[in-house]
Amino acid sequence: MSSLPELRVGVVGLGWMGQVHARALQRLAHHYLDAPLRPRLVAVADTVVDDRTHRTAAALGFEDVLTDWRHLVARDDLDLVCVAGPNLIHRDVGVAVAASGKHLWIEKPAGRNGAESREIAAAVEDAGVQSAAGFNYRNAPAVERAKELVAAGRIGTVEHTAVRFLADYAAHPDGALSWRFQDVAGSGVLGDLVSHATDLARYVVTDIGELVVDAATFIPERPEAVPGAMHYERGGGALGPVANEDYVNALLRFVDGSRGTLESSRVAVGEQCAYSIEVHGSHGALAWDFRRMGELRVCLADDYQDASWTTELVRPTDGELGAFQPGSGISMGYDDLKVVEAHRLVQSIAEGKPVGATVHDAATAAATVDAMLESARTRRWVAL
Numbered sequence: 001m002s003s004l005p006e007l008r009v010g011v012v013g014l015g016w017m018g019q020v021h022a023r024a025l026q027r028l029a030h031h032y033l034d035a036p037l038r039p040r041l042v043a044v045a046d047t048v049v050d051d052r053t054h055r056t057a058a059a060l061g062f063e064d065v066l067t068d069w070r071h072l073v074a075r076d077d078l079d080l081v082c083v084a085g086p087n088l089i090h091r092d093v094g095v096a097v098a099a100s101g102k103h104l105w106i107e108k109p110a111g112r113n114g115a116e117s118r119e120i121a122a123a124v125e126d127a128g129v130q131s132a133a134g135f136n137y138r139n140a141p142a143v144e145r146a147k148e149l150v151a152a153g154r155i156g157t158v159e160h161t162a163v164r165f166l167a168d169y170a171a172h173p174d175g176a177l178s179w180r181f182q183d184v185a186g187s188g189v190l191g192d193l194v195s196h197a198t199d200l201a202r203y204v205v206t207d208i209g210e211l212v213v214d215a216a217t218f219i220p221e222r223p224e225a226v227p228g229a230m231h232y233e234r235g236g237g238a239l240g241p242v243a244n245e246d247y248v249n250a251l252l253r254f255v256d257g258s259r260g261t262l263e264s265s266r267v268a269v270g271e272q273c274a275y276s277i278e279v280h281g282s283h284g285a286l287a288w289d290f291r292r293m294g295e296l297r298v299c300l301a302d303d304y305q306d307a308s309w310t311t312e313l314v315r316p317t318d319g320e321l322g323a324f325q326p327g328s329g330i331s332m333g334y335d336d337l338k339v340v341e342a343h344r345l346v347q348s349i350a351e352g353k354p355v356g357a358t359v360h361d362a363a364t365a366a367a368t369v370d371a372m373l374e375s376a377r378t379r380r381w382v383a384l
């Protein structure tokens, strides 16, 4: 048994993300031998507690299963709480976690809107606890490398950036009318995918200053979900109205004067996790696509015209690849990005200062989503 100090963890919501957080914390020491704290999964709370919940919780190593998150947050044997339930509960749970003096790992979008995200960020600030927000795509080694190349001026002055986050998870008209499609989510593809997309653009390039957006809902009704249905399941109930947008298309002006486009859809037939960023500078360009996570396409031209692209495979020295694989060309997976996120959070807890994406980044993404909703409604440019 390790003699490291324990980090006693509670998780709220044992769906997809709750399980990914739990696995990431359990795997931390496998990848980071020098991790300063040893996570212990003490308790999980979920409103649906059935045989599957108990078996999942036991397999992940949880000691206790509760049905009410308030009982979990009130416990005095926890140091960190992961908020991995639907957006509707983020604010109440996130604020309560921080107010109880516990560190917070919260999934994006961290609330249903900018006001809720700001409340969570303020509670974290007031309590002096550390936080992490679930912007996992910035943890990909190729994204870290892209950020470094941009910052070092290797593509010159950034001129324009294209971000596309296209998915087909809601393309089937029988896809369940889960919380994601209802008012309780706050927004649709904006909170779900665009919050990631804007964070990625900010991380690699810079802050967005102004935007104009067109939005659409292509599937206005869906069958109601059966209780406990997961993200990708079909509905089985009566048809109900979809309350939020399936698709957005935006023009962006970044604060450095560069321009951008951002397109995102949850109903894009043929697109599975087509999450990409392409940055063009005055004498170079680079491009990354999540589906080829370990590759960065670069055009580091010696001349302005007729330059060709090459594909770099990330090296163990790029980002955190070395903690996962010994050489280039050996892939990391989605869950690994969450191990990196856990690592950065644990570092921030040990050092008492933020490392990696925090609730403040979530508040920025949420403010951007708010601005996009306003622009789609008013059909005007909105400044951030």
Ligand SMILES: NC(=O)c1ccc[n+]([C@@H]2O[C@H](COP(=O)([O-])OP(=O)(O)OC[C@H]3O[C@@H](n4cnc5c(N)ncnc54)[C@H](O)[C@@H]3O)[C@@H](O)[C@H]2O)c1
Residues within 6 Å of the ligand: 012, 013, 014, 015, 016, 017, 018, 045, 046, 047, 048, 068, 069, 084, 085, 086, 087, 089, 107, 108, 109, 110, 134, 135, 136, 191, 192, 228, 229, 230, 231
């Ligand atoms: N970072 C990412 O890449 C990523 C990916 C997917 C989802 N997310 C975010 O993670 C969050 C959860 O999404 P998911 O896909 O895991 O959803 P999910 O539907 O798979 O899981 C949500 C879980 O929360 C439980 N739950 C609902 N209400 C609860 C309550 N009041 N108290 C405790 N548990 C409750 C549900 O029973 C379910 O088990 C969302 O905010 C989503 O935006 C992030």
